Amino acid sequence: MAANFTLDSNPDSYFSLDDILASQEKVPCTFNTQVSNMGYMDQSTTDTNIVSGTKLELPFWLAKSLDRGSRSIINIDTPKNYKEVYRQIFTADPNVVDLHKLGPYFYLFGGKLISLHLPDNDDIASVLLKTFQGRFRRIMDGSQNTLNVDLTSQVSLLDEQERLLFSAGQQGLHDFQKWETRESEKLSTSTMVANHRKRKRFVLSSKSS
Amino acid sequence: MSTEDVGDDLLETVDDEEEEEAMTAPEVLHKLEEAWLNEKFSPDLLPVKSNLVECMLDQIVAMENNISTLKKGDFRISVHRMEIDRIRYVISSYLRHRLAKIESLTTHVLQEEEKRRDSENVLMSPAELEFAKGYCNSVMTHLTNTALDHMPLKAATPNAKEIAVLPNLDSYVFLKVNENTENVLVEEETVDAREEIMDFEKGDQHIMRYKPIASLVESGAVSLI
Amino acid sequence: MLAEKALDLIRELKRTSGGTLPPFNEDKIRQVLEEVQTLFEQNRDTAKYAAEGQHDVLAAIQLRHAGIQRNKRCLLAYLYNRLENIRRMRWEFGSVLPADVKYNMCEHEAQWFNQYNRLLANYMRSIGESGGLDLTQDMKPPKSLYVLVRCLMDHGEFETQDGTVILLKKNSQHYLMRSECEHLIRQGVLEHIVQ
């Protein structure tokens, strides 16, 4: 039990899977210089080099490393989800937006964008905060009040961070229920062992059937 | 879990190191529980309370000897055995939490220990330190064998700072104030918020980021709940 | 695209949530290492042109270098998280892992697991004077000294501390010392019944 509780070590630590996946999100960039024989990265041309001025959607980790250093190889534009148009949608009614479709790591990726010091940095920061504030109440209500109701419709709108928050809320609710019926003192098989046993039984039954 | 009834007949007062006044077992247990809760809720590894752990382990041994002398059907056996189980649970849970932190923040913890080498309250007990070192190079050797060896040398050197997993000092914690402490810097100066200083009175309870009160937790002025 | 294979590794690990350990993806790792090798060689070959300050070559080198670092990071993260999974299993399954989990582990991971076992055992033995403290026990705060348990499968003979031998037959009910049967409950052999 002790070893597997999610220690809240730095979320963007080197080994965190979420951080790696979040930094894979695409960022629109335009190349200022030509890049020799890396043409294969740009599907639209058959040219061996990347011609200066081409517009490409680069993953964030690539854009970040190219942006560093004295010579500006590329300049980065704000991804469409964080642009003015979308920001108005978020401020209008954050609860309606399906953040999962817009990229499951909306907040994490938003946080990374700020480190790029884009021109509309502050607007992005404030929109992240306001969207979360707007959605938080519904997430908490959903996780606290529904026991065995089908929640997939609400959960499907949430992004990864919100889902973690939602499941933490539900876990809290379930633990409280268990405590109330004295179930919490029940020593139970560890979840890993139980799942492992279920899989084994499934494998045996599928083999025999 | 009051242990006063255990206090008198079975336990003699615990003779602790010279500089601390002699503490009775229930007080030691109380302090250990506090250390346990602090360790449980703080994102960072706290200095080890090995004297408390050692003392309570001796307590358990003493109680077990006392119990073995009692007649088989004696009612007190089950009461004291329950007591022992609960004390052992607190100790093992405390050490488990510390172990989990050592395992996930290994490099960071080792660097911290380096800094505290000369200072008095050391971060890890010798056993934990040995475990941490052993664990750290077992992970590194594994990573090198499976991946880094097969990479061109220049790319293979893992840069320690980047790899080190750091505790999230900004995570929020619940805390209870034990001693009045004035002008605690709660929020640093930021572009849109000015510096915030607060006074803690005894018995207050707050929710706040861990970083500003990290030192207070170590000194015992504040305890996490 | 750069570091595509490495990303697959990460996604594969992210998908298998819960306590499972997916098979060690030997060939994908080899592909990632090959990509790193080719990128590194390309950089080395074009390094001499960079000396003359040709911008496009410098940019390419920087781009390829970013690719190398990304591949490395994904690979290390994949291996590290698998280690963390295995470590968690040590606490859940005990010092002997079930066969199909071992089957999914590579040679190095098995070695690492034994090392970790030894480290943990030494550490636990060194706690306190009298023979150490088993941290894998007492996972939950003890509420009662004896527990009523129901046997979920035929487990055969089970010897308690005071030497009595109990036959754990399927569906038989026993009233035992909690400390003795806690590990059996965690292994799923017994089920604790709360009266």
Next chain:
Amino acid sequence: MLVRDFKREFYDVVQHQRVLVLVAFDVDSLCGCKILQYLFQCDQVLYTIVPVTDLQELEKAFLENAEGIKHVVLINCGATVDIVDLLQPEDHVRFYICDSHRPVDVHNFYNAVQVKLLMREDELSTIPTYDELFRDDSEDSGNESEDSDTGYKKKKFDEESIMRRQEKRRWSENRVKVLFDYTKFTSYGTSASLVMFDLAWKLSKDTNTLLWLAIVGVTDQYIHFKTPRDKYMEDILTLQSHVSRHNQRGGDNENTLSINSLKISFEEELNFPLYRHWTLIDTICHSMPIACKLRLWSLKGQKRLHEFLAEMGLPLNQCRQQFGAMDANLRSEVKGKIQEFMSKYGLDIQDVILPSFSLHYGYKSQLCATDYVLSSIAVLESGDKSRSSTDNFLEACDILQKGCTDKMEAGLLAAKLQLRSIYTQVQSFLEMHQIISAGPFLYVFVQEGTADSSYFTHPQCSIRLARFALQAHCAVSRNKRAQSLPLVLGAPLRQEEGTSLVVGIPPLDTDDERKNFFGKAFEQAAEATNTTAKFNNFDSYIIEMKSEDKSKFFDALISILQ
């Protein structure tokens, strides 16, 4: 050897040892076992519980779990058989038998060291005295051998040795006769759960929950026709005193109990099975005495029922709804109306009213003792093959756990199915005139492959089926002597082995003592025809045998009972 003081000779001895508890497969032993479990948990006595369905399994369970066991408690099993000879235990093992089966085997009664009987003393008065049964043969055989080695002295035929040999023959004849009379009839003593409750009461550890378990145990004995009505009433009175002791606080309202505590109240219950969970029509149809008296399986019977309901002023559509859904004032009048009109239809008070107890727990609906018994026995002897007997045992344990409503719902459903299958089976018996009189007794076979014959492979259910069939037959048949004829029922047990279960129940007119002589009769018939009959069950009047030698067996039975 009979235990006088349960506390000193049984409970204190067992205190710091590990105990093996072997439990028979009926609701009464289940309740007894749960009471004992509660007591052991109060005093932290380590125990292991193994349910056993018959003597073979009893032997197997003992052998497997005997390792290092000094105390074995047997609930509702092992009294009617010489336990020491059956199990061959080591000498340090002690048996504590709390069993309602009578007669108790003489060896158990007189074995002072290894067998301790937890029973009420007054029930064992009919046991023959020690010297009628045992003689220290040592002095007899001793002087015989002494005679032989002094050769010539024997020739003198002195009267003294002849007289002694005569006296010995007379003693052994008398022994056989006494033993035969003693074991002629099998019957039942006080229920195991009541005995266990007395123990709890003596230890002043009795609670409302244990009291409820004792009530369920006693009701189970009555519902399965093990105890006669007056014994049942006697037990009810003793329980009534305990109930009023435990539940009198509920009366005035200023210190009413908290809602989720257990409240037991005495009630003159309607003698209709599960009537709170069924429609009125269904429950009346399935109530044995009324169904037989009004012959409800025939069309005429149904008409008579409607007439009866109409007379009572209960509209049909109301009677077809769930009892709970009927409107309140009608529901409250039902009991009064039935008592008012019952004499017109030949029903008497005993058929309609059963003094029993009911339970209120939290916000759940009120449940009476028969509901608990019927649902637990339905789960204990559930028809579906996939579940092993021990699964059913654990499931039934959960039903008796207070606060387990979902398990209780499933149990009630299973009980309805069981009652319906008994009812349809009896209906087919009568319509196809399968109940045949073979002179001294009636007999009937459940046909191979009938729809839910899997229910009748279990003893308790087959007893109820046999009883219902006999009562229905007596109601229908013109033959006056039917009342005095016992019935033997055969049911297919295991297809693959071609075995069947044979149950013998006493005639209706000797109903009040509930004595059953079939145990002895079956034994003699089996000897006469040396068939493979297995006397495996704890009730001697239920045996297993190969289906093909049923006819041979029955002829022998007829000759014996002539």
